[in-house]
Amino acid sequence: MASKHVNAIVVGAGAGGGVVAKELAEQGLSVVLFERGGWPEYDKHINDELISQRTSVLGAAFGPDHRKNPRVRIYPDGSRELVTPIKGGYGNNAACVGSGTVSYGAMAWRFMPEDFKLRSTYGHVEGSTLEDWPISYEDLEPFYEKAEWEIGVAGDDSQNPFAPGRRKSYPMPPFENNAEGKMLASACKRMGLHPFPIPMLRNSVPYNGRPACIRNRTCVGFACPVDGKNGTHNTVIPKAMATGNCEVRVHCQVAEIISDASGRVRGVRYFDGQGKGREQTADLVVISASATETARLLLNSRSERFPNGLGNNNDWVGRNLQGHAYTGALGLFDDAITDFAGPGATFGFCDYNHHNEGIIGGGLLCNEFNAMPYLFTRLRPPGAARWGKEHKAFQMKNIKRTAGLHGPIQEIPNFESRVTVDTDVKDYWGIPVVALSGERHPMDHEHCKWLSARAEAVLKEAGASYTWQSVGGRGLSGGQHQAGTARMGNDPKTSVTNRYGQVHGIDNLFVADGSLFVSNGGFNPALTILAMGYWVADHITKTWKGTGFKS
């Protein structure tokens, strides 16, 4: 049975795709939203640390199935390793309706104006593809606002002197600090820093017909038991469906984008929930499958006209894979200082984002998300015992006496950090899988050392009896904050899409996720991905004229 032709296909129901599907459906386009996972179910994963999005040793709570979705990791010495979503180095992002927005910590950061102009702010960096974005903060500002109000953000940035300009305040009041947040924020103030409540995609008051957050300890890494955490699965995707114009097709694995002899795309080939190969045609296709899977899909869509994959005439698809090198410090205090009110992280400060001597970009620092007991076994000072009597005593004595400050450092993009497709390894459906290779730019580790030292200074000021740094910034990039693999730009020779996410040379193929990012900011990227969804959809709906595009 052939599926009915539709106006638009959106591949991937995460942050970007959920938004695009809703915007197109509301404008009257018929949409099929493909998702390789299913709808998230809270009851399946309640409080189980070992099957969460943070610790997936017994399974990736929100997908994908670890037996069906291998990847290949290529090390600097050329050796290769098969990895699965429950092993390190896979760079997993959730595969379910809502994707990462179901289980994230829900920080709702806007990038700063400088984040869109790294090259003109800091100049050329050796060994890097550091560049300005083709769009500015001002271009994206209205779409940040839309994301904040439609998905729902609680915050107040009036205490943040580095906050980018905004026309409208947040729709919900901020969350208050937890116990250790209060203590650390006071220390920040004594040091002349500027702490303020983290803007959160969670309800501080009832919003959008759903209740307020209950400060559940198992928040980050888990689905919310009261539905007080906001993602595309409980906001824009239900809205898209309510228009009657959008069908969400779950458990469908899209294998390739089909293009015709004229060089336009005409739909996708996919496998349905029964593993049966099918085709869906459409006037236009939007890919929002995450930086790794979007790149994979473009690279796997080969034809006579596009022998290297779609959008890849100049070998830029899959390049510049970025994520965030998390870095910071931890401290032990004499008394119990944490109350485990979820999600843990309550305040941040932007004093170390931009305009710090010798640092390109920099990064945010926040107090930490709750470390559940198994995760806490890995938080130890250098040289501390990892097992035995000493391990256990540390665990029992210190789980409530430990506080940390961490943040995502601006990674310096580089051309060799990349996604390719493996020619030998296929997934369950026979589709060539993602291969990840390359390493972070050496500067990242230096930046991390600098930011970790700043974090440690705050912990000392707060009265920690013992402190240590956890310094990131080495090895493979990517991970849950993956970005950069289908860079937007004005020059088709050095980018994959134009400033609207439209793939160069293919007017009916778009990308709408973190893949578009030229750089990944010193912030958690979710809100910027949501805003980019609105930005791309805005362009599509404004230029769409039935089956073609207004010039």
Added chain:
Amino acid sequence: MKHSRRAFLRTGVAGFGSILLMPSCIRELSPYKFFTPVEARCVIALCEQIIPADEYGGGATEAGVIHYIDRQLVAVFDYDQLMYQQGLEALQLSCLKLHNKRFEALDWDTQLQILKSMESNEMPEKYWENISSGSFFRLVIGHTMQGFYGAPRHGGNKNYMSYKMMGLDFPLVVGRNHYAHLS
């Protein structure tokens, strides 16, 4: 199942003598899905060293960590079966050679010394040709931590005993503004 029986026949003969050689009996007698009873005794001793009973409360044995590992080895961790078989065999051969006893029969301090040697890859190489003692030990450490601190529904952390020791309340829902009194 295939792995399990072969492993029993290999190490079981050395340990128990001939009384349990009938495969049909083994299945009925063993409370384990993967380990033979002999292997299990060694793993239990290993795990108890990794998380011992102490003044805070019970250790890995009491928490049922063995059941966590055993259950996962025939499920999610099936790819680690061979590593356990090779690791346990190498460990027992080393102990028999060095101390003339199986690992679980050694006194506490001798066991501890053996584990420290494993951790730093200083075990006799001729018994550890197929597998590095350090990687095997790290694997068991990880699994023991998961079994002791993870959700009880996977077989370990009996009655949330580790949570109780850490002073963590459960269920884990913390009421809104529960923390206000700390301000």
